[in-house]
Amino acid sequence: MGPSSGSRRLLGVLSALVLVFVYAPLALVVVNSFNTSRSFAWPPDGFTTEWWVAAWHSQAARDAVWVSVQVAVVATAVALVLGTMAAMALSRYRFFGRDTVSLLIILPIALPGVVTGIALSNAFQTILDIPLGFLTLVIAHATFCIVTVFNNSIARLRRLGSSLEEASMDLGAGPVRTFATITFPMMRSALLAGALLSFALSFDEIIVTTFTAGAGIQTLPIWIFQNLFRPNQGPIVTVVAAVLILLSVVPIWLAQRLGGADEGITSSR
Amino acid sequence: MSGFLHRHPRLRLAGLLTPPMLWLGVAYLGALAALFITSLWTVDDFTGQVRIEWNLDNLKDVVTVPVYRAVTLRTLGVAALVTLIDALLAFPIALFMAKVASVRWQRILVIAVLTPLWASYLVKAYAWRAMFSSTGPIDWALAPFGMSGPGYGLPATVITLAYLWLPYMILPLYAGLERIPDSLLEASADLGAGPWLTIRRVVLPALFPALVAGSIFTFSLTMGDYIAVKIVGGTTQMLGNVVYDTFLTANNKPLAAAVSMIPVVVMLVYLALVRRTGALENV
Numbered sequence: 001m002g003p004s005s006g007s008r009r010l011l012g013v014l015s016a017l018v019l020v021f022v023y024a025p026l027a028l029v030v031v032n033s034f035n036t037s038r039s040f041a042w043p044p045d046g047f048t049t050e051w052w053v054a055a056w057h058s059q060a061a062r063d064a065v066w067v068s069v070q071v072a073v074v075a076t077a078v079a080l081v082l083g084t085m086a087a088m089a090l091s092r093y094r095f096f097g098r099d100t101v102s103l104l105i106i107l108p109i110a111l112p113g114v115v116t117g118i119a120l121s122n123a124f125q126t127i128l129d130i131p132l133g134f135l136t137l138v139i140a141h142a143t144f145c146i147v148t149v150f151n152n153s154i155a156r157l158r159r160l161g162s163s164l165e166e167a168s169m170d171l172g173a174g175p176v177r178t179f180a181t182i183t184f185p186m187m188r189s190a191l192l193a194g195a196l197l198s199f200a201l202s203f204d205e206i207i208v209t210t211f212t213a214g215a216g217i218q219t220l221p222i223w224i225f226q227n228l229f230r231p232n233q234g235p236i237v238t239v240v241a242a243v244l245i246l247l248s249v250v251p252i253w254l255a256q257r258l259g260g261a262d263e264g265i266t267s268s269r
Numbered sequence: 270m271s272g273f274l275h276r277h278p279r280l281r282l283a284g285l286l287t288p289p290m291l292w293l294g295v296a297y298l299g300a301l302a303a304l305f306i307t308s309l310w311t312v313d314d315f316t317g318q319v320r321i322e323w324n325l326d327n328l329k330d331v332v333t334v335p336v337y338r339a340v341t342l343r344t345l346g347v348a349a350l351v352t353l354i355d356a357l358l359a360f361p362i363a364l365f366m367a368k369v370a371s372v373r374w375q376r377i378l379v380i381a382v383l384t385p386l387w388a389s390y391l392v393k394a395y396a397w398r399a400m401f402s403s404t405g406p407i408d409w410a411l412a413p414f415g416m417s418g419p420g421y422g423l424p425a426t427v428i429t430l431a432y433l434w435l436p437y438m439i440l441p442l443y444a445g446l447e448r449i450p451d452s453l454l455e456a457s458a459d460l461g462a463g464p465w466l467t468i469r470r471v472v473l474p475a476l477f478p479a480l481v482a483g484s485i486f487t488f489s490l491t492m493g494d495y496i497a498v499k500i501v502g503g504t505t506q507m508l509g510n511v512v513y514d515t516f517l518t519a520n521n522k523p524l525a526a527a528v529s530m531i532p533v534v535v536m537l538v539y540l541a542l543v544r545r546t547g548a549l550e551n552v
Contacts, residue, residue: 007464008369014361015378021358022385022435025396028406032399041404082289089285093278101286104293110485110540112493112532114509115304116297118516118525122307123300126319126522143297146289175281204389206496207509211516221391228395228500238399241392248387252380 026245033242038235055239064223071134071219072202075141076149079198080191082142083149088183091157092165108144116144117211124212132214140212141205145198152194156187189258196251301533308526317520327527337511341531344508347427348491352484354431355438359483363439364472367446368454379443386436394497397429401501421503429501430491437486445479446472481543488539492532508532 036046055061086105090098108116120140124130164186168178206221213219218226224240227233308327313320331337366378385393398421399405407418419425449472457467495509508531516525 011361011365011369015365018358018362018435019381021432022382025393025400025432026385026388028399029392029396037404039404040399040402042406042409082292085285086289089282089289093282093285095282101290104298105289107293108297110489111301111536112489112509114493114495114512115301115529115533118512118522118529119297119300119304121516122522122526123296123303126307127303139296143292146293200387204391206391207493210513221389224389224391224395225496228398237395241389241395244389244392248384248389251387252384256380 029238029245030242033235033239035235035238038231040234040238051235051239055236055243058236060218061220061223061236061240064218064220067218068203068220071137071141072199074138075145075202076195076198078138078142079145079149080195083146083194083198084153084187084191086146087150087153087157091154092162105147105150109147113205113207114211116140117208120208121211132212132217134217137209137213137217137219140208141202144205144208145202148197148201149191149194152190152197153187156190157183160186192258193255196254200251304526304529307523308530310523312521312523319522327524328530330524331527331531337528337531340506340508340511343423343506344492344532345535347423347430347507348488350427351430351434351491352438352487354427355435355483355487356442356480358431358435359438359442363442363446364468366443367449368451382436382439382443390433391496393433394429394500397425397432397497398500401425421501423502423505426498426502426505426507429497430494433497434487434490437490438483441479441482442476445476445482449475478546481546485539485543489532489536492535 031044032040033051034047034049035041035044036048036050037044083105086101090102117140120136120143121132124132124136130136164182165178168182169175173181204221206219206225209219209222213222220240224237227237307319309323309325311320311322311324311326312318362378362382366375366382370378400407401418401421402408403417403420405418411417453471453475454467457471462470491507493509495507495513498505498507498510508528512525512529512532515521515528519525
């Protein structure tokens with residue numbers, strides 16, 4: 001749009017303001033985790049590390065983290081297998097109903113979470129008579145995690161093309177061997193990126209979780225939500241929130257280290 | 270076995286496609302179908318158990334009872350407003366990232382925009398609870414002017430949801446802007462168009478599919494949210510809350526199933542409308 005420096009500067013200022021809007025609330029949580037006031041009065045009248053110590057010793061929070069990790073690992077493992085299979089089918093074959101299949105894969109995230117949640121909960125309880133618990137929660141999480149693995153895998157498979165695989169098959173390697181020695185090594189960083197996204201999605205999810213976890217299972221988001229409105233737990237919740245904010249740098253850092261894995265994490269290019 | 274598969278690519282395809290399709294096509298679609306069927310059943314007044322007694326009462330209630338219409342309209346309004354705010358906020362930064370910033374700054378900004386996407390959804394909603402609190406920074410900043418912030422309610426809900434879904438709008442817009450060649454913008458400038466005219470006549474039309482792709486997220490996520498509303502919305506009721514309360518609190522699964530058909534229908538109509546814009550390839 002022409003080198004008009006005035007409009008460039010205006011865009012720069014607007015962008016900076018958007019970034020302030022994005023980061024100010026997150027910064028507030030981190031500052032508040034050291035706020036001496038239990039009700040987070042602003043500006044803080046003093047700073048303390050008391051809440052951090054209390055949060056470190058909170059057994060309930062620790063247990064919830066562990067449950068969330070377990071759920072996310074299993075759901076990601078399932079999503080990796082199913083998402084990669086679907087991506088290979090759609091990128092390497094032409095068949096009737098391809099569009100329907102790709103629509104079906106994005107459906108769990110295109111439909112509102114509350115719908116997915118009650119649909120699965122209703123199917124488990126009313127139709128199949130399976131009690132809600134770890135199993136039902138993992139099934140629910142895997143359902144919406146498939147799409148993240150799928151997106152990363154299919155982008156990579158499309159870019160790679162199929163000529164190397166064809167060469168391998170022409171030289172006599174079967175489909176399994178071709179996958180193990182040719183396709184998989186070339187997809188590795190894309191799969192890692194997909195797995196990372198899937199893990200984060202599952203670790204963070206609360207809407208579908210509320211409906212499919214049942215009463216016995218407490219993931220970290222559920223624990224946070226249950227303690228959010230309790231004044232005496234407020235400071236501990238704030239510390240946990242601050243930790244989660246600081247930890248969100250880790251996947252970005254990993255993506256930078258991985259270099260090639262930037263399809264899904266650091267850019268949509 | 271391997272040799273057999275080698276000679277039969279259709280079998281390979283079937284082998285690849287069957288497990289994901291059993292999961293998504295049979296289990297997930299089956300659950301959605303079962304949800305619809307459940308909406309045609311009823312609940313036993315005494316036991317609270319779902320009773321198989323076919324009727325259209327729940328669906329009829331959802332269409333005719335005024336409160337559902339009011340909540341649906343409110344939710345649609347919030348979704349539209351959130352989408353508009355996100356588009357307005359996302360456009361300048363996406364444009365700056367794609368067309369003005371140097372390669373180095375482009376990388377830094379992409380990371381700056383993406384990092385909050387990895388921060389927990391719940392934490393971000395919680396952060397706005399602290400922002401809007403009566404002892405929080407918004408009221409503190411406005412106090413010298415004799416004003417106070419909006420507190421917890423509908424405006425807080427709109428701002429928080431717009432905040433939560435903002436990266437989902439920035440990323441498709443940025444990708445869409447990247448695809449517009451610089452030469453096109455230069456041509457427009459050479460032909461005498463100022464920056465605003467170029468944006469209006471060249472950039473925005475080319476960006477439309479990306480905008481729609483972003484709006485699928487902002488719309489769907491708003492239609493299904495009830496957590497953020499509970500955290501910052503005060504007594505505000507959205508469709509998600511009604512479904513939640515009916516399903517878990519009132520334990521009336523058939524009625525909840527019927528109410529949940531509203532967001533499903535809205536999203537299906539929306540997806541059908543935008544299919545022709547090519548936006549789905551941008552998701």
